[in-house]
Amino acid sequence: MLSGPQPLNQIEAAAENQVQRAFQSVDGVGSVGLSGGPTREIWVEAHPVRLQAYGLGIDTLQHALQTNHLSQPAGSLVEARQ
Secondary structure: OOOOOOOHHHHHHHHHHHHHHHHHOOOOOOOOOOOOOOOOOOOOOOOHHHHHHOOOOHHHHHHHHHHOOOOOOOOOOOOOOO
């Protein structure tokens, strides 16, 4: 178990980058798993009228999200006109 005054994402990064790798490097260890950390969640709000203006349907959006479930830059975030 890891804990500390740091934000959870920093503790999880330390667990992945230091602790997990240290255990994986021990002879005879087959695999090491982490559990209990924060999970990342992204919500997508679809606007059917806007999709239709681009000639797209909700099914197209759903398919694109399912087939491109990757961690990579894919657009921009607009919040409060910024």
